[in-house]
Amino acid sequence: MNVQQTPKSPPKVLFVDDEESILSAARRLLRGRNIEIITATSPLEALEIMTKEDCWVIVSDYRMPEMTGTELLESIKRKFPHVTRLMLTGFLERPVIKEAINRASVFRFITKPWDETELILGIETAIQHSGRRKTNSQLVHEIGVQNQLLEQLTQNLESEVNKRTQGIQESKTLAESKQRLVRELTAFVKNLSRVEDVSELYDVVFHEMRKFHDVSEPYLFLLEGQKKSRLIWRSSRNIREKVVNQIPKHFHSLSVRTSSPDDLIWWKQNVKKQCRSLLAIPIRARETSSTQPVAVMMVEHGLAANALTLLLDRITERLQAVSIVLDKILLREQLVMATQQWEATFNGFNDPIAVLDQQDRVVRANKTYLKTFSGPLQKERSFRINTYSINFASRSTIIPRIVNYYYDTTHERDLYLKLVQSEKLAAVGLFAGNIAHELNNPLSGIRALTQIMQSEIETTNPFLTDIHEIEKAAIRCQQIIKNLLSFSEPSNDSFEEVNLNDMIDSTLPLLKTALRLVNLRKYYDSNLGIVCIQSSQIQQVIFNLINNATQAMGQDGTLTLRTWSEGRYSCFSIADTGSGIPIEIQERIFEPFFTTKGVGVGTGLGLSVSRSIIEKYEGKLSLESSMGRGSTFTVYLPRVIK
Amino acid sequence: MKVLIVDDEFIVAKALARAFESRNHQVVLAHTGEEGVEKWESFAPEVVLLDVVMPGLTGPQVIEEFRRRQDSNSPLSSAKIVLMTAHSGVRDRAAAHGLGANEFIQKPFEDIFSLVTQIEKMVVR
Numbered sequence: 079m080n081v082q083q084t085p086k087s088p089p090k091v092l093f094v095d096d097e098e099s100i101l102s103a104a105r106r107l108l109r110g111r112n113i114e115i116i117t118a119t120s121p122l123e124a125l126e127i128m129t130k131e132d133c134w135v136i137v138s139d140y141r142m143p144e145m146t147g148t149e150l151l152e153s154i155k156r157k158f159p160h161v162t163r164l165m166l167t168g169f170l171e172r173p174v175i176k177e178a179i180n181r182a183s184v185f186r187f188i189t190k191p192w193d194e195t196e197l198i199l200g201i202e203t204a205i206q207h208s209g210r211r212k213t214n215s216q217l218v219h220e221i222g223v224q225n226q227l228l229e230q231l232t233q234n235l236e237s238e239v240n241k242r243t244q245g246i247q248e249s250k251t252l253a254e255s256k257q258r259l260v261r262e263l264t265a266f267v268k269n270l271s272r273v274e275d276v277s278e279l280y281d282v283v284f285h286e287m288r289k290f291h292d293v294s295e296p297y298l299f300l301l302e303g304q305k306k307s308r309l310i311w312r313s314s315r316n317i318r319e320k321v322v323n324q325i326p327k328h329f330h331s332l333s334v335r336t337s338s339p340d341d342l343i344w345w346k347q348n349v350k351k352q353c354r355s356l357l358a359i360p361i362r363a364r365e366t367s368s369t370q371p372v373a374v375m376m377v378e379h380g381l382a383a384n385a386l387t388l389l390l391d392r393i394t395e396r397l398q399a400v401s402i403v404l405d406k407i408l409l410r411e412q413l414v415m416a417t418q419q420w421e422a423t424f425n426g427f428n429d430p431i432a433v434l435d436q437q438d439r440v441v442r443a444n445k446t447y448l449k450t451f452s453g454p455l456q457k458e459r460s461f462r463i464n465t466y467s468i469n470f471a472s473r474s475t476i477i478p479r480i481v482n483y484y485y486d487t488t489h490e491r492d493l494y495l496k497l498v499q500s501e502k503l504a505a506v507g508l509f510a511g512n513i514a515h516e517l518n519n520p521l522s523g524i525r526a527l528t529q530i531m532q533s534e535i536e537t538t539n540p541f542l543t544d545i546h547e548i549e550k551a552a553i554r555c556q557q558i559i560k561n562l563l564s565f566s567e568p569s570n571d572s573f574e575e576v577n578l579n580d581m582i583d584s585t586l587p588l589l590k591t592a593l594r595l596v597n598l599r600k601y602y603d604s605n606l607g608i609v610c611i612q613s614s615q616i617q618q619v620i621f622n623l624i625n626n627a628t629q630a631m632g633q634d635g636t637l638t639l640r641t642w643s644e645g646r647y648s649c650f651s652i653a654d655t656g657s658g659i660p661i662e663i664q665e666r667i668f669e670p671f672f673t674t675k676g677v678g679v680g681t682g683l684g685l686s687v688s689r690s691i692i693e694k695y696e697g698k699l700s701l702e703s704s705m706g707r708g709s710t711f712t713v714y715l716p717r718v719i720k
Numbered sequence: 721m722k723v724l725i726v727d728d729e730f731i732v733a734k735a736l737a738r739a740f741e742s743r744n745h746q747v748v749l750a751h752t753g754e755e756g757v758e759k760w761e762s763f764a765p766e767v768v769l770l771d772v773v774m775p776g777l778t779g780p781q782v783i784e785e786f787r788r789r790q791d792s793n794s795p796l797s798s799a800k801i802v803l804m805t806a807h808s809g810v811r812d813r814a815a816a817h818g819l820g821a822n823e824f825i826q827k828p829f830e831d832i833f834s835l836v837t838q839i840e841k842m843v844v845r
């Protein structure tokens with residue numbers, strides 16, 4: 079969008095934020111556009127700049143050290159009313175937003191971190207707005223000048239006429255006073271037309287009443303529904319606002335009341351002031367068919383009956399204009415709130431959403447979209463896109479738009495990939511089983527031959543020890559193969575009554591490489607009792623737990639194996655001095671496919687398989703872990719009762 | 721006694737042969753199932769040690785083939801048949817009988833000489 083009347087020099091935008099990084103981001107963003115950006119790192123600096131520079135728009139952060147954004151913008155509004163005010167916000171609460179709208183007439187809120195298109199659009203719209211206001215006020219100014227000229231002209235004419243006509247003097251005075259009244263009314267309406275928020279309205283109305291001297295600052299009640307109202311008043315220069323939850327019935331009446339007992343009682347209870355006389359003026363909504371006021375203005379005064387009538391006359395004359403403006407303000411307020419709410423909702427979605435135009439350009443997107451698709455992608459993610467088209471109606475034209483809703487399927491895809499991986503794993507297991515058999519055969523031949531040779535050569539032969547070494551190596555190989563086989567053929571395994579100490583020791587040779595770098599400590603209880611299990615399965619559990627432990631430790635850790643008996647259980651624990659497991663994932667690590675290890679390292683199956691095996695024996699697998707200290711996995715297996 | 725050893729794994733066959741020979745038995749080796757059937761007929765062993773898994777004819781198929789070739793008139797071979805298997809599945813005597821053999825032995829052998837002793841006892845019985 080472009081500024082309609084391109085000014086000779088680019089419009090100036092003042093950006094205020096106490097964070098330099100934000101300012102430089104803004105500078106970068108606005109570079110190359112027909113906008114001159116000026117920055118300030120503090121509200122005071124901003125106020126100083128404003129006295130020197132003719133800025134069109136000010137964009138201010140909310141949280142800053144010296145004063146809040148609302149306070150800054152409020153004082154800008156007072157001193158430089160033509161500058162359009164934008165506010166950057168994190169997630170703000172309604173009261174803060176309301177306050178900013180009412181005190182500082184904030185034109186638009188832009189949430190931080192900002193969406194670039196949104197920010198640019200906001201600034202450009204604000205520039206247009208300022209532009210329009212500038213031309214407006216210029217017009218008003220010109221009209222003023224012309225009026226003066228006219229007045230002068232009239233005076234001149236009048237003095238001419240005066241000289242000539244004496245008799246008309248009386249009627250002239252009368253006409254003059256009428257003219258004055260009309261002029262005042264026009265001025266009032268003109269002032270009103272510039273009003274943008276409740277506090278400005280308040281000021282204009284009060285300014286009007288102050289002409290009557292003995293009138294104190296009014297209280298304005300905006301009635302929202304039957305039960306709630308907003309009370310607006312001024313206290314030491316500031317406009318205050320609060321919510322009042324009880325509205326007396328008579329507030330809904332449409333008649334003007336002077337010191338009615340109901341009002342007086344209510345006033346004393348709620349405003350707690352000594353009260354002289356009280357004037358209550360209901361303000362109707364614009365649609366005059368409504369039987370209830372949208373607002374009630376209450377003024378305390380010390381006016382005599384005469385003056386009071388004059389005041390009432392004056393106010394009644396102006397009430398219609400006031401109610402129109404009030405309508406406008408309330409609508410605007412609702413609009414800003416609704417936009418804010420809509421944006422918060424839009425941004426609250428955890429899935430990316432984008433609105434595209436017909437050329438597939440993103441015209442609007444929520445935060446998740448920006449987070450997901452801008453900046454470096456952490457890992458490859460996959461999405462399913464739901465697309466539907468929407469026609470936005472704007473005045474007379476229809477703007478076709480496409481909404482893309484991105485449904486993150488990364489997790490689904492990962493799960494699927496892992497499933498495929500685990501199937502591969504099973505295939506590898508089978509394959510390993512076959513290889514083990516292939517190797518076993520020649521190994522048994524080697525072993526048998528060494529036995530024969532040892533029996534046949536003399537005991538003095540130096541080869542005897544060599545041959546013995548060969549036999550030992552063959553035996554060790556066969557041991558490894560036997561363990562490997564127990565993984566691939568668990569179902570053939572029969573139940574055995576074993577001692578857990580032996581069970582663990584028979585598994586350790588399989589983990590030789592894994593255990594090479596750690597210190598191993600064993601504390602075995604010799605009085606453990608017997609458990610009835612399928613060896614290969616329990617071996618598999620031990621294998622998984624020790625593997626995890628050594629992977630968590632790296633070099634120089636200590637692995638402690640402990641066995642004991644407890645109640646009806648034989649127990650063993652495997653403790654490491656590794657990284658520990660964050661409490662948030664302590665339950666999740668038992669889920670199938672849950673892994674924190676890289677592709678090719680972790681399958682996420684170890685613990686889930688282990689737990690299901692142990693539970694099959696009516697045992698328990700539990701975990702204790704503290705970050706940085708290490709983890710202990712404990713297995714409880716029911717003892718065989720003899 | 722006369723021992724026929726059928727095993728495709730050369731070193732296993734050789735080790736078994738050596739062990740039996742060291743106890744003064746007469747050994748003939750075959751490295752395939754087909755060769756095993758031939759030598760069974762020509763050598764007329766008292767003990768046949770048969771590997772189960774072999775390329776070509778498997779151990780049980782060797783037994784079948786040998787039986788098939790026996791004329792109904794000619795006397796059935798009285799050899800004791802021992803199947804050698806590395807698989808840890810079914811491996812009891814009943815299973816061996818089902819396959820036409822007398823016994824299963826488990827590979828790998830822990831002690832080759834006690835295996836020889838075990839088979840010697842089997843033949844005497």
Ligand SMILES: Nc1ncnc2c1ncn2[C@@H]1O[C@H](COP(=O)(O)OP(=O)(O)O)[C@@H](O)[C@H]1O
Binds near residue numbers: 658667
């Ligand atoms: N001893 C341990 N120390 C720290 N973390 C562990 C330990 N054991 C398991 N884990 C965590 O639990 C997850 C799941 O373990 P597991 O089911 O064995 O699958 P994998 O080891 O293939 O990742 C691991 O990725 C790891 O994050």
Ligand SMILES: [Mg+2]
Binds near residue numbers: 622625626683684
């Ligand atoms: Mg693991």
